[in-house]
Amino acid sequence: MTSPVLGVLAVALVCVATIAIGAVGLRVSRTTSDFYVASRAVTPLGNASAIGGEYLSAASFLGVAGLVFTGGVDMLWFAVGYTAGYLVLLCLVAAPLRRSGAYTLPDFAQSRLSSTSVRRASALLVVGIGWLYLLPQMQGAGVALRSITGAPVAAGAALVAAVVVLNVVAGGMRSITLVQAFQYWLKVTAIATPVLFLVLAWHADGAPDPSAPGNPVARETTVTVLTDPVDVVAGEAATLGVIGTVDGVTTSGPLVLAAGDRVRFGARTEITIDAGTHVPHAEAVIVSEGPRWAAPLSGAGGREHPLYATYSLVLALLFGTMGLPHVLVRFYTNPDGRAARRTTAIVIGLLGLFYLWPPVYGALGRVYATDLLLTGRTDTVVLELPGRLLPAPWGDLASALLVAGAFAAFLSTSSGLVVSVAGVISRDLLGGVAYRRDWHAVALFRAGAVVAVLVPLALSLVATSTSLAGTVGLAFAVAASTFCPLLLLGIWWRGLTAPGALWGLGVGGATSSTAVLATIVGLPVPDLVAVLLQQPAAWTMPLAFGVMVVVSRLTRDRVPSDVGRVMVRLHTPEGVQVERREPQPGDDRG
Amino acid sequence: MVGELYISSLVRTQLRLGLAVLAAFGVTVGGLPLLFLLAPGLSGVELLGVPLPWLLLGVGAYPAIGLAAWAHLRAAERIERDFAELVERR
Numbered sequence: 261m262t263s264p265v266l267g268v269l270a271v272a273l274v275c276v277a278t279i280a281i282g283a284v285g286l287r288v289s290r291t292t293s294d295f296y297v298a299s300r301a302v303t304p305l306g307n308a309s310a311i312g313g314e315y316l317s318a319a320s321f322l323g324v325a326g327l328v329f330t331g332g333v334d335m336l337w338f339a340v341g342y343t344a345g346y347l348v349l350l351c352l353v354a355a356p357l358r359r360s361g362a363y364t365l366p367d368f369a370q371s372r373l374s375s376t377s378v379r380r381a382s383a384l385l386v387v388g389i390g391w392l393y394l395l396p397q398m399q400g401a402g403v404a405l406r407s408i409t410g411a412p413v414a415a416g417a418a419l420v421a422a423v424v425v426l427n428v429v430a431g432g433m434r435s436i437t438l439v440q441a442f443q444y445w446l447k448v449t450a451i452a453t454p455v456l457f458l459v460l461a462w463h464a465d466g467a468p469d470p471s472a473p474g475n476p477v478a479r480e481t482t483v484t485v486l487t488d489p490v491d492v493v494a495g496e497a498a499t500l501g502v503i504g505t506v507d508g509v510t511t512s513g514p515l516v517l518a519a520g521d522r523v524r525f526g527a528r529t530e531i532t533i534d535a536g537t538h539v540p541h542a543e544a545v546i547v548s549e550g551p552r553w554a555a556p557l558s559g560a561g562g563r564e565h566p567l568y569a570t571y572s573l574v575l576a577l578l579f580g581t582m583g584l585p586h587v588l589v590r591f592y593t594n595p596d597g598r599a600a601r602r603t604t605a606i607v608i609g610l611l612g613l614f615y616l617w618p619p620v621y622g623a624l625g626r627v628y629a630t631d632l633l634l635t636g637r638t639d640t641v642v643l644e645l646p647g648r649l650l651p652a653p654w655g656d657l658a659s660a661l662l663v664a665g666a667f668a669a670f671l672s673t674s675s676g677l678v679v680s681v682a683g684v685i686s687r688d689l690l691g692g693v694a695y696r697r698d699w700h701a702v703a704l705f706r707a708g709a710v711v712a713v714l715v716p717l718a719l720s721l722v723a724t725s726t727s728l729a730g731t732v733g734l735a736f737a738v739a740a741s742t743f744c745p746l747l748l749l750g751i752w753w754r755g756l757t758a759p760g761a762l763w764g765l766g767v768g769g770a771t772s773s774t775a776v777l778a779t780i781v782g783l784p785v786p787d788l789v790a791v792l793l794q795q796p797a798a799w800t801m802p803l804a805f806g807v808m809v810v811v812s813r814l815t816r817d818r819v820p821s822d823v824g825r826v827m828v829r830l831h832t833p834e835g836v837q838v839e840r841r842e843p844q845p846g847d848d849r850g
Numbered sequence: 851m852v853g854e855l856y857i858s859s860l861v862r863t864q865l866r867l868g869l870a871v872l873a874a875f876g877v878t879v880g881g882l883p884l885l886f887l888l889a890p891g892l893s894g895v896e897l898l899g900v901p902l903p904w905l906l907l908g909v910g911a912y913p914a915i916g917l918a919a920w921a922h923l924r925a926a927e928r929i930e931r932d933f934a935e936l937v938e939r940r
Contacts, residue, residue: 333907340911340912343912347872347875347918347922351869351871355926556886556893557886567883567884567887574880612912613912615912616909619904619908623904827854827858827861831860832857836934836937
């Protein structure tokens with residue numbers, strides 16, 4: 261267990277640094293255009309660092325390691341997909357999108373299709389996807405703070421919400437750009453440095469094999485005190501020391517479990533697992549035997565139809581990245597299309613540098629942090645390992661560094677999402693009211709930021725905790741089934757019409773979010789249907805594309821009359837003489 | 851003003867380039883699940899004590915993605931330079 265003092269100090273430092281850097285930016289951000297896009301004057305490396313900082317969320321910093329810990333090698337696809345999403349962005353979206361001159365996805369929809377209804381539908385989707393993505397950030401913050409201090413989950417979520425609102429409200433995007441760039445480098449340092457020492461310690465320990473046959477066993481005797489009740493399944497026979505309640509009965513002493521036994525431990529129960537004992541696992545976590553865990557497509561972690569699940573996940577991540585609201589808004593801070601492309605290429609390098617490290621934590625967790633399977637808190641494996649493997653002061657220091665990195669992840673991703681969602685809320689959803697009452701645009705943006713934070717904060721308090729990376733995966737699936745076809749067809753196909761886009765967004769959004777909801781609720785369906793709902797992108801994305809193309813073909817007469825001029829603007833390199841006009845913020849407010 | 855004909859050809863060239871790079875990525879990195887399915891023996895192959903699938907996905911995929919990105923960046927900028935020359939010569 262980490263020393264709470266160091267951990268709290270680390271969290272406080274990151275929060276204060278975030279606000280302080282934000283305050284520096286505040287002095288230079290004055291106009292509305294500053295607020296939205298930092299005046300588009302950031303260098304490619306600075307911008308790429310900021311994109312990396314913003315993109316590496318709780319799901320990357322904690323979630324990937326947690327998934328590898330339980331699900332094995334197939335889970336590495338999450339990290340590969342998160343990175344390769346930027347390759348798709350580079351190849352098909354980056355430069356034209358920057359040249360479109362739009363600030364947000366709704367702006368793009370309107371300038372390409374001249375349609376307020378497509379604009380409104382896009383605005384709703386941005387807010388929906390943004391909230392779905394903010395939810396696991398808040399949960400991650402709660403889980404991380406609980407793991408270092410034992411504070412209730414709500415405390416960490418509220419802390420992140422407060423710092424983000426303060427920062428966004430104070431400085432807007434300019435300060436965010438600086439903060440994000442700082443946070444990328446903090447995160448890489450935090451995740452990479454401890455790995456070296458952890459691997460050395462693992463070697464010194466005789467390099468025990470994470471994929472050793474059988475179910476995970478406790479390496480050392482561990483004592484766990486539950487904060488919440490947990491339903492537990494024993495994969496193999498095990499004897500635990502229990503002080504507390506078992507199935508509602510007060511118990512003190514050894515508890516003998518046979519393979520397959522299920523019990524419910526009450527809150528505040530103290531469980532001792534002796535070294536060498538098989539660790540029973542929380543019902544919510546599916547654990548696999550060593551060789552199965554290490555082998556690809558083995559269905560480890562309870563994934564049925566692993567080939568389909570893998571491909572559908574990869575599709576969602578590859579094509580969903582472009583549709584994430586906080587990713588797109590970053591492209592407008594590039595001075596031109598060429599810089600946008602270069603920035604994207606640098607981002608790919610920065611992300612690869614980061615994703616080398618989290619899987620190491622996941623693999624070592626199978627040896628040294630098996631008791632996390634009992635509580636089901638596998639997402640905290642990154643934070644737990646240093647304290648167990650490294651000698652006294654170093655373990656605490658490394659843990660503090662990792663907690664700092666984790667909070668940087670929650671803060672940066674949440675800030676980016678809140679800026680985007682707030683922009684859309686203030687311009688598209690509150691815009692009409694503001695126009696009538698003559699509110700100032702900046703005040704409106706601040707109001708939007710508060711709304712953008714409060715809703716997912718409230719959701720994080722009621723939603724039962726699922727895997728961080730899993731929830732984020734669902735946001736990707738919705739984005740891939742809605743904004744991906746809108747962007748790709750909008751950029752590359754003249755034939756797209758407003759009705760086509762509207763129907764595509766509707767069908768893609770409805771099917772993917774129904775699948776998401778059914779998965780979250782846990783609808784009882786046959787295996788094949790369940791996997792289609794868990795990883796919907798492979799069918800919802802082509803469906804959305806199909807609907808967009810077919811409806812556009814049927815409404816051929818509705819192709820915007822200015823499509824030729826829009827295409828020229830999207831694709832002509834800067835410096836070549838063409839008629840080009842960049843929309844200004846507030847220009848197109850309906 | 852640039853004629854729409856020139857732009858159409860530029861758009862087609864850039865789209866072809868983007869799709870070609872993605873296709874290359876699709877059959878190499880994207881082909882790994884199929885490869886693992888067809889050659890299950892690969893899981894038993896170890897390099898430096900790490901099973902091959904872990905190395906390919908955990909380390910090898912990133913340089914491959916980076917290489918694809920670099921190739922696309924260079925080609926896309928060349929297409930735009932050629933286009934600019936074409937327009938100016940006109």
